[in-house]
Amino acid sequence: GQQVQQSPASLVLQEGENAELQCNFSSTATQLQWFYQSPGGSLVSLLSNPSGTKHTGRLTSTTVTKERRSSLHISSSQTTDSGTYLCAPHTGNYKYVFGAGTRLKVIA
Amino acid sequence: NAGVIQTPRHKVTGKGQEATLWCEPISGHSAVFWYRQTIVQGLEFLTYFRNQAPIDDSGMPKERFSAQMPNQSHSTLKIQSTQPQDSAVYLCASSLVQNNERLFFGHGTKLSVL
Numbered sequence: 416g417q418q419v420q421q422s423p424a425s426l427v428l429q430e431g432e433n434a435e436l437q438c439n440f441s442s443t444a445t446q447l448q449w450f451y452q453s454p455g456g457s458l459v460s461l462l463s464n465p466s467g468t469k470h471t472g473r474l475t476s477t478t479v480t481k482e483r484r485s486s487l488h489i490s491s492s493q494t495t496d497s498g499t500y501l502c503a504p505h506t507g508n509y510k511y512v513f514g515a516g517t518r519l520k521v522i523a
Numbered sequence: 524n525a526g527v528i529q530t531p532r533h534k535v536t537g538k539g540q541e542a543t544l545w546c547e548p549i550s551g552h553s554a555v556f557w558y559r560q561t562i563v564q565g566l567e568f569l570t571y572f573r574n575q576a577p578i579d580d581s582g583m584p585k586e587r588f589s590a591q592m593p594n595q596s597h598s599t600l601k602i603q604s605t606q607p608q609d610s611a612v613y614l615c616a617s618s619l620v621q622n623n624e625r626l627f628f629g630h631g632t633k634l635s636v637l
Contacts, residue, residue, distance in 0.1 A: 509571060
């Protein structure tokens with residue numbers, strides 16, 4: 416089945432720095448979403464990006480489908496960005512498989 | 524739009540008891556998913572309904588877990604004879620079934636089996 420690896424496992428930044436999160440998966444994805452989970456909070460879909468580059472606010476995601484990888488760039492990080500970022504591809508069956516996530520901490 | 528509603532938020536059961544978790548998807552969403560989240564295993568897929576029909580239950584422990592979607596406004600996940608290893612946050616999500624659909628998650632039900 417689909418295997419999803421996210422790196423780094425954790426990241427600490429000073430406020431204002433940029434973050435680059437990576438997601439690699441074992442099977443070609445027809446759909447991929449990035450999610451955010453605040454500590455003790457629910458999952459929120461940040462963006463959907465099965466291929467190419469997508470922007471929303473300070474977030475940019477680039478997915479290279481044939482290389483089975485996606486990245487999430489967070490520019491000018493803020494303390495409120497702290498939390499866990501999860502990548503979830505599916506292979507056309509709508510069965511999203513989640514990575515273990517990248518735990519981001521932004522310090523003021 | 525109230526989002527995906529899950530009840531109860533917390534449930535404590537004794538070992539061997541039954542637990543029923545409820546999910547109300549976003550109105551108009553035709554796909555409903557159940558996931559389980561633990562610190563050790565992360566997010567695990569359990570089952571998926573589309574237009575109320577079960578499509579994929581490959582993540583469900585077969586013997587004690589069952590899920591139903593009797594109408595488009597709610598789904599239930601039932602765990603019989605709960606065990607301590609069933610302790611987790613159970614998450615329900617819904618989406619439209621179309622290109623670039625987004626998953627919307629509820630806040631989850633935290634199940635604690637003593």
